[in-house]
Structure formats: C-alpha cells, structure tokens
Amino acid sequence: MRPITLLTDYGLGDEFVGVCHAVMARIAPESRVIDLSHGIPRHGVLQGALVLQRSLPYAPPGVHVAVVDPEVGAPRRAIALRTLDEDRYLVGPDNGLLLPAAERFGGVAEAVEISESPWRLEPVSATFHGRDLFAPIGARLAVGEPLAAAGRPLEPGELVPLDLPRPRVSAGELEAIAVGVDGFGNVSLLAAHDDLASTGFRLGQPLVVRAGDAALPASYGRTFADVGPGAAIVYEDAARHVAVAVNTGDAAAALGGLRPGAQVTVAAVPLP
Amino acid sequence: MRPITLLTDYGLGDEFVGVCHAVMARIAPESRVIDLSHGIPRHGVLQGALVLQRSLPYAPPGVHVAVVDPEVGAPRRAIALRTLDEDRYLVGPDNGLLLPAAERFGGVAEAVEISESPWRLEPVSATFHGRDLFAPIGARLAVGEPLAAAGRPLEPGELVPLDLPRPRVSAGELEAIAVGVDGFGNVSLLAAHDDLASTGFRLGQPLVVRAGDAALPASYGRTFADVGPGAAIVYEDAARHVAVAVNTGDAAAALGGLRPGAQVTVAAVPLP
Amino acid sequence: MRPITLLTDYGLGDEFVGVCHAVMARIAPESRVIDLSHGIPRHGVLQGALVLQRSLPYAPPGVHVAVVDPEVGAPRRAIALRTLDEDRYLVGPDNGLLLPAAERFGGVAEAVEISESPWRLEPVSATFHGRDLFAPIGARLAVGEPLAAAGRPLEPGELVPLDLPRPRVSAGELEAIAVGVDGFGNVSLLAAHDDLASTGFRLGQPLVVRAGDAALPASYGRTFADVGPGAAIVYEDAARHVAVAVNTGDAAAALGGLRPGAQVTVAAVPLP
Numbered sequence: 174m175r176p177i178t179l180l181t182d183y184g185l186g187d188e189f190v191g192v193c194h195a196v197m198a199r200i201a202p203e204s205r206v207i208d209l210s211h212g213i214p215r216h217g218v219l220q221g222a223l224v225l226q227r228s229l230p231y232a233p234p235g236v237h238v239a240v241v242d243p244e245v246g247a248p249r250r251a252i253a254l255r256t257l258d259e260d261r262y263l264v265g266p267d268n269g270l271l272l273p274a275a276e277r278f279g280g281v282a283e284a285v286e287i288s289e290s291p292w293r294l295e296p297v298s299a300t301f302h303g304r305d306l307f308a309p310i311g312a313r314l315a316v317g318e319p320l321a322a323a324g325r326p327l328e329p330g331e332l333v334p335l336d337l338p339r340p341r342v343s344a345g346e347l348e349a350i351a352v353g354v355d356g357f358g359n360v361s362l363l364a365a366h367d368d369l370a371s372t373g374f375r376l377g378q379p380l381v382v383r384a385g386d387a388a389l390p391a392s393y394g395r396t397f398a399d400v401g402p403g404a405a406i407v408y409e410d411a412a413r414h415v416a417v418a419v420n421t422g423d424a425a426a427a428l429g430g431l432r433p434g435a436q437v438t439v440a441a442v443p444l445p
Numbered sequence: 446m447r448p449i450t451l452l453t454d455y456g457l458g459d460e461f462v463g464v465c466h467a468v469m470a471r472i473a474p475e476s477r478v479i480d481l482s483h484g485i486p487r488h489g490v491l492q493g494a495l496v497l498q499r500s501l502p503y504a505p506p507g508v509h510v511a512v513v514d515p516e517v518g519a520p521r522r523a524i525a526l527r528t529l530d531e532d533r534y535l536v537g538p539d540n541g542l543l544l545p546a547a548e549r550f551g552g553v554a555e556a557v558e559i560s561e562s563p564w565r566l567e568p569v570s571a572t573f574h575g576r577d578l579f580a581p582i583g584a585r586l587a588v589g590e591p592l593a594a595a596g597r598p599l600e601p602g603e604l605v606p607l608d609l610p611r612p613r614v615s616a617g618e619l620e621a622i623a624v625g626v627d628g629f630g631n632v633s634l635l636a637a638h639d640d641l642a643s644t645g646f647r648l649g650q651p652l653v654v655r656a657g658d659a660a661l662p663a664s665y666g667r668t669f670a671d672v673g674p675g676a677a678i679v680y681e682d683a684a685r686h687v688a689v690a691v692n693t694g695d696a697a698a699a700l701g702g703l704r705p706g707a708q709v710t711v712a713a714v715p716l717p
Numbered sequence: 718m719r720p721i722t723l724l725t726d727y728g729l730g731d732e733f734v735g736v737c738h739a740v741m742a743r744i745a746p747e748s749r750v751i752d753l754s755h756g757i758p759r760h761g762v763l764q765g766a767l768v769l770q771r772s773l774p775y776a777p778p779g780v781h782v783a784v785v786d787p788e789v790g791a792p793r794r795a796i797a798l799r800t801l802d803e804d805r806y807l808v809g810p811d812n813g814l815l816l817p818a819a820e821r822f823g824g825v826a827e828a829v830e831i832s833e834s835p836w837r838l839e840p841v842s843a844t845f846h847g848r849d850l851f852a853p854i855g856a857r858l859a860v861g862e863p864l865a866a867a868g869r870p871l872e873p874g875e876l877v878p879l880d881l882p883r884p885r886v887s888a889g890e891l892e893a894i895a896v897g898v899d900g901f902g903n904v905s906l907l908a909a910h911d912d913l914a915s916t917g918f919r920l921g922q923p924l925v926v927r928a929g930d931a932a933l934p935a936s937y938g939r940t941f942a943d944v945g946p947g948a949a950i951v952y953e954d955a956a957r958h959v960a961v962a963v964n965t966g967d968a969a970a971a972l973g974g975l976r977p978g979a980q981v982t983v984a985a986v987p988l989p
Contacts, residue, residue, distance in 0.1 A: 454900075455900055456900030457729060457754075457755070457756060457900075458756040458899070458900045459754060459756055459768075459897065459898075459899040459900055460724075460753050460754035460756075460768050460771075460772050461899065461900070462752075463722075463724075463751060463752050463753035463754050463772065464753070464772050464775050466751045466752070467722065467751055467753065467772060467775040467776035467777070468775050470720055470749060470751055470776065470777050471775070471776070471777045474720070474749070474777065487900070487901060488965065515965060516942065517940075517941070518939075518940030518941050518942045518943075519940075519941075519942035570954075570955035571939055571940035571941075571952070571955075572940060572941065572952075572954060572955050572962075573954075573955030576775065576955065577955075
C-alpha cells in the first residue's frame with residue numbers, strides 16, 4: 174500500500190481538497206494521504222512545480238498527485254508517470270508541473286495519458302479533474318495497480334516542458350523572480366545559492382533589495398539571528414534558494430506587498 | 446472500523462478542529478478521519494447542508510460528523526441518525542444540516558437525540574459541542590457501538606427540516622441564491638442544471654448576471670475554456686449547480702464581492 | 718506505535734506543515750499525525766503554550782511536537798522531554814512553549830538537549846528546524862526509540878520557564894491579556910473562571926469590556942444564548958478561560974480589531 178501526497182492550488186476555503194481525500198479513501202482505504210500544500214498561488218504552475226520538486230525528497234516514495242491546472246476543460250493532456258529512481262508515481266496535468274520533481278528522481282521512466290483512463294470517475298466534470306481523474310488514478314496506483322493500465326502510453330519526450338526563468342548574475346548584482354512567499358513573509362527567489370558565487374557578495378556585506386519601486390536595505394547573512402530585529406537579510410533558505418527575510422518582520426510587505434512572480438534585484442551597496 | 450468525515454464552520458485559525466481530531470483519535474485510534482471542509486461560512490447551515498449533501502457520495506460509507514451550529518448552548522436538539530441506504534451514520538445539531546445528505550441516501554432509517562448521551566465528554570461545555578458531544582459520539586459509532594446506545598430514540602418525522610429556497614425561473618431569466626464561493630471566486634447558485642430548461646438559454650448565448658448593483662456580462666457555456674481569459678460564463682459546475690465563473694478571474698469579486706446568501710439573477714440579453 | 722500531535726505557527730499557506738508530515742511519514746509510517754493547530758500567531762510562544770496546554774488532555778498519550786520558535790538559528794536549545802504522568806513526549810524549542818503542557822501531566826520526568834541529535838536530518842538548515850530536527854526526533858520517539866538516545870541529558874530545572882502574566886483582580890474589575898481569538902472572533906483572556914470570584918460579578922450583571930479606546934457593553938452569562946443576537950457576554954469558554962463573545966457577532970472586531978496580547982479590562986457598570 175503506497176502513501177499518497179497531494180499538492181494543489183485549491184486552497185482550504187471549500188470542499189475541493191476534502192472531496193479528493195474522500196475519493197482516495199474509497200479506493201485506497203489503507204493509504205496514508207499527506208497534504209504537501211494547498212496554498213500554491215492560483216494557476217501558479219511554476220510555483221507548484223518548484224514546491225513539488227523541493228518537497229518530494231522529504232516524502233516517502235509513493236504516489237504524488239499534483240493539481241495546478243489553469244487549462245482544465247481545454248484539451249490539455251492529463252498524465253501519470255513513473256520516475257527512474259525510487260519508482261515514484263506522479264499524477265497531474267501535462268503542463269510542466271510534474272517535470273522538475275521527476276528530474277530530481279532521475280527523470281521519467283514511463284508515462285501514460287490518462288484523460289480517457291478506465292479508472293476515472295464518470296461522468297468526468299469539465300472543471301474538477303482533481304476529483305474525477307487525478308484522485309482516483311492516484312489511489313489506484315497506490316493500491317498497486319500497474320501504470321500501463323491507467324491510460325495510453327506516451328513518449329517521455331512528448332511531455333510539455335516547464336520554462337524555468339534563469340537568474341541574471343553579474344559582479345555585485347543578482348536578478349531573479351520571486352517564487353515563494355511563506356507564511357512569515359520570507360521571499361524565496363528562483364536562484365540557487367551557487368548563483369551568488371559570481372556576485373562576489375561576502376557575509377555581512379551591505380546590500381539593497383529592489384522590487385518595483387520598493388528598496389530594502391539588507392545584509393548578506395546566514396540566518397535571521399545574524400541581524401537585529403527588524404533588519405533584513407539575504408540568505409540561503411531551507412530549500413536552498415536565495416531568499417530575503419526581515420528578522421521578526423515581513424520581507425514581502427517591506428518590498429511593497431511583493432507576490433510570487435515579481436522580479437527582484439539584489440545589489441551590493443556602492444561605497445560612498 | 447468505520448472511517449469518519451468531519452465538516453464544520455470552525456475554520457482552521459484555531460485549535461477547534463484539531464481538538465475534535467484528538468478526541469476521535471483517543472476513542473477510535475484505527476479510524477481514518479477525512480476533513481471534508483472547515484470553510485463553511487460561519488453559521489451557514491444552508492451552505493453546510495449543501496456541501497455535505499454533494500460531498501458524501503464521494504466518501505466511503507461510515508460516520509459523517511457535521512457541525513454548523515448557531516444555536517449551540519440553546520436548547521436545540523443534537524442528533525445521530527442512520528440512513529436507509531448504505532447504513533451511513535450522520536451526527537450533528539438538529540437544525541436541518543444533516544437532512545439533505547440523508548435524503549440522498551434514502552432518508553432517515555433511525556434517529557436518536559444525543560444531548561444527554563452516555564458517550565459525551567463531561568463536563569459538556571456550553572459552546573464547544575464539537576469536542577464534547579459530536580466528536581466522541583461519532584467516534585463511538587466508528588468503532589461499531591450501536592446507534593440505539595447513543596441516546597434517546599426520535600421519530601425521523603420530528604427532525605427539524607431545512608428550508609431550501611427554490612430558484613425562480615421564467616423564459617429568459619433565472620433567479621436564485623448564491624450558496625457557494627470557491628477558492629477561485631466561482632459562484633454556485635441554489636439551482637440545478639435542469640432549472641435552466643425553462644429559461645431557453647442556448648450554448649453561447651449572451652447573458653447578464655446581476656447581484657445587488659453589480660452587472661456582469663457573461664455567456665452560457667460548458668467550461669472555462671469556452672470563453673476568453675477575463676470573460677464570464679454561466680455553466681453547470683462539478684456539483685451540478687448552475688454557476689458563474691470568470692476564466693482565470695474571480696466572479697465573486699466581479700459581482701461586487703458577492704458572498705453566499707446573496708440573490709443572483711441570470712438573464713438573457715435583450716436583442717437591440 | 719505512538720500517535721503524534723503537531724502544533725506550529727507556520728500557517729497553511731506554504732508547504733512547511735506538509736513537509737513536516739512527509740518527514741514523519743518516512744520514519745513512522747504507522748503513526749497517526751494529528752494537526753492540533755497551525756494558526757498560532759507568528760512567534761506567539763505564550764499563545765502556543767496555552768493552546769498546547771489546553772489541547773493535550775484531549776489527545777491520546779504519544780509524542781507532541783510543537784514549533785513556535787522566534788529564535789530559530791540563534792543558539793537557543795532544542796529539547797525533548799517526557800512527562801511524569803502518562804509518559805507523554807514533548808518536542809520543541811526550549812523557550813517555555815512546552816512547560817505549561819508538561820505541568821498539566823505532573824511535570825518533567827526526563828529531558829534531553831537535541832540540537833546535536835544523531836536523529837536530525839543533515840544538513841540542518843538554519844531556519845527550518847521543524848523539518849530537520851523536531852519532526853524526525855518526534856517520529857523516532859513515536860516508533861519507540863528511547864528518549865535518552867535523542868540527545869544530551871538536561872536537568873529539568875535548567876529548562877527556560879514561561880512567564881505567564883497574571884490577571885489583576887479587584888472588586889468589580891478584572892484586567893488580563895487576550896490570549897486567543899478564535900475563528901468566530903471570540904476573545905479568551907489569560908484568566909481562569911476562579912479569578913472572577915473576587916470581582917463579585919453576578920450572572921446577568923451589566924459589564925463593560927475595554928481594550929485600548931474601544932468599550933463594549935456586555936453582561937455576565939453562561940452561554941451565547943443568554944443574550945440577544947448582537948449583544949456581548951463575558952463567560953467561561955470551553956477551555957475554562959474568561960472570554961468575551963458577541964452572540965452571532967465578532968467580539969474581537971467590536972473591540973477595535975483586538976489581537977492576542979492586548980490588555981483587556983472587564984468592569985462592572987457603576988449604578989447611575
């Protein structure tokens with residue numbers, strides 16, 4: 174009996190997530206279901222893909238259902254796939270959401286198109302494929318039914334890729350998009366710690382973080398406690414992204430109410 | 446060991462839901478507990494009843510605890526009942542909340558009043574019957590104790606009915622109340638797809654949706670993708686309600702921040 | 718296999734809680750995990766301690782992980798402890814968060830410092846000890862590994878105590894801090910029902926509740942139904958705190974948007 178993880182942009186204000194759990198419990202009553210997150214920004218395929226990618230290494234191998242699906246109802250494909258390493262099963266729309274996570278486990282070993290799957294709940298609604306397609310197919314895989322029976326085979330190379338915007342780095346400056354704002358207002362950028370190497374930033378160095386019209390003085394550090402309360406730091410966060418935080422404060426608010434997708438620049442403060 | 450579902454208007458901002466889970470875990474450690482929704486609008490008995498009714502067919506038969514209870518502390522009855530079909534057990538206040546769901550499973554076969562149940566947690570608080578009454582009684586039923594032992598027998602005909610406001614339908618117009626706003630701002634009306642028949646709406650027909658002072662041009666369609674981004678559609682949603690959505694937008698906001706309970710009119714646009 | 722409870726100030730907007738669940742599921746796949754609350758106000762050590770204290774008596778004995786940790790990354794200690802009664806295990810930062818709950822179970826029988834625990838996930842991040850320290854150590858205790866193996870022994874007397882501000886009580890007046898605002902806007906004070914004794918309040922007596930500039934007429938009652946809709950009462954809530962509510966309304970809003978930590982005064986209305 175495989176565990177299931179579930180990640181969506183449904184939020185918890187209505188019964189969408191609960192109904193997906195209900196569907197899974199009917200088919201796979203012994204499978205544990207772990208809610209990775211339902212707070213992905215609405216239609217945030219890029220954010221969802223990155224959260225899935227960084228969360229799955231902490232989860233037990235099993236079935237990983239993810240639904241961030243702005244094109245539900247349109248003729249986009251729906252897919253289930255198996256990864257090369259650890260035999261993890263990923264289920265969701267074919268819009269790039271699953272691929273960064275699959276790559277972390279050696280890439281896609283096998284994929285199927287599931288829109289016409291014999292396991293779907295009939296009648297399939299036009300708008301709630303989490304309930305009618307992804308939850309039941311994830312649950313069937315969790316009880317051990319074979320991937321090949323879930324749908325029609327697909328070449329892994331046919332899957333829709335995800336366009337990951339690369340950070341721009343130069344001496345004294347890094348420009349990247351914000352991909353996450355956590356519950357504390359900490360902002361993570363789509364840039365890895367390694368991307369900072371060519372900036373030449375040194376621990377303790379004064380920096381300025383800019384987003385739109387907002388400018389936030391900060392320093393380069395290792396953890397919140399490296400700066401005083403209310404002061405901002407640029408650091409490597411727990412997901413190994415370059416991130417901006419305000420000690421006991423809210424960096425996203427200090428950056429003008431910044432939201433995922435915004436362009437952020439981190440620059441060295443020039444000597445006077 | 447029966448699974449338990451839980452639906453409340455408690456929200457997730459405090460520990461109310463967690464404490465109900467804790468109480469259930471002490472009594473029924475082997476029962477899975479599925480959170481259907483805790484985002485029912487506060488004291489929204491009608492909304493809670495409709496969400497319960499449309500969600501339970503997706504859940505495995507078991508014990509279904511629901512708490513939307515504006516009269517907690519007043520001498521309203523608390524009840525547990527068994528449905529005629531599938532032997533599902535429903536537990537909650539006697540204010541109509543449970544009845545639409547029970548009717549979907551053939552109606553009430555057996556009911557008991559549980560306010561003085563021997564299974565309640567003593568002392569019963571005046572304000573938190575989820576913890577003291579509904580959770581422990583639901584959990585006892587989940588481990589297989591008999592309904593008759595939960596309280597005093599009640600005639601099913603004595604149960605408080607729910608007043609479901611019917612939509613008003615005429616040629617070219619439907620008027621109904623909004624019963625749900627999901628996390629995407631999609632608005633569902635207390636009207637079934639069949640109610641649209643006498644309006645004479647045809648697929649693609651231009652409509653106008655009105656709520657209070659707000660008027661939203663829309664068209665009659667099947668799914669979001671039938672209209673362009675930012676455009677509104679009237680459609681049948683995944684719960685088979687007539688619903689209003691804005692493709693990649695927020696229909697509730699476009700209707701002036703509409704909330705459940707508001708009166709909504711959908712009318713054909715007159716020819717010029 | 719012990720059950721685990723989890724309480725944090727992470728909120729549910731991101732994947733922090735989900736990743737803690739994932740880590741626990743890898744180590745303790747058979748342990749049930751109960752989310753007590755993730756809505757503790759950010760860095761609200763006092764509020765978290767009180768919620769934990771009042772919730773645990775409802776939870777089965779097991780492992781209780783709690784993370785409200787404003788000093789994460791600074792050299793504060795991280796601890797795991799066993800209570801004298803019921804052999805409950807508590808895991809979290811050493812900032813007072815765990816102690817009121819431990820005292821409810823006879824106090825601390827045994828404690829260890831876990832910052833350098835052999836069970837932590839390497840590399841330990843500077844900012845996400847829920848994932849790297851508290852979740853894996855809680856899960857190891859849940860599968861039955863001994864507390865002494867989790868870290869370095871500590872004298873219970875060395876643990877950082879929690880400063881609980883006492884209410885000020887006189888004839889006709891009680892002053893205390895607000896420690897909780899639930900999803901309905903009900904406000905609970907850090908004062909027990911017994912503290913009301915020396916005020917001389919009688920059931921039905923008119924009172925005035927003050928917070929900052931706001932003043933709310935109320936009466937002393939037993940439950941919401943003791944007053945009309947829209948009227949305010951001072952009562953003993955389900956956690957046995959003195960509390961303020963507005964029947965079918967929102968007391969926190971009526972008190973000027975009051976938040977946990979605010980000073981609140983409840984006073985008898987002088988005779989004219």
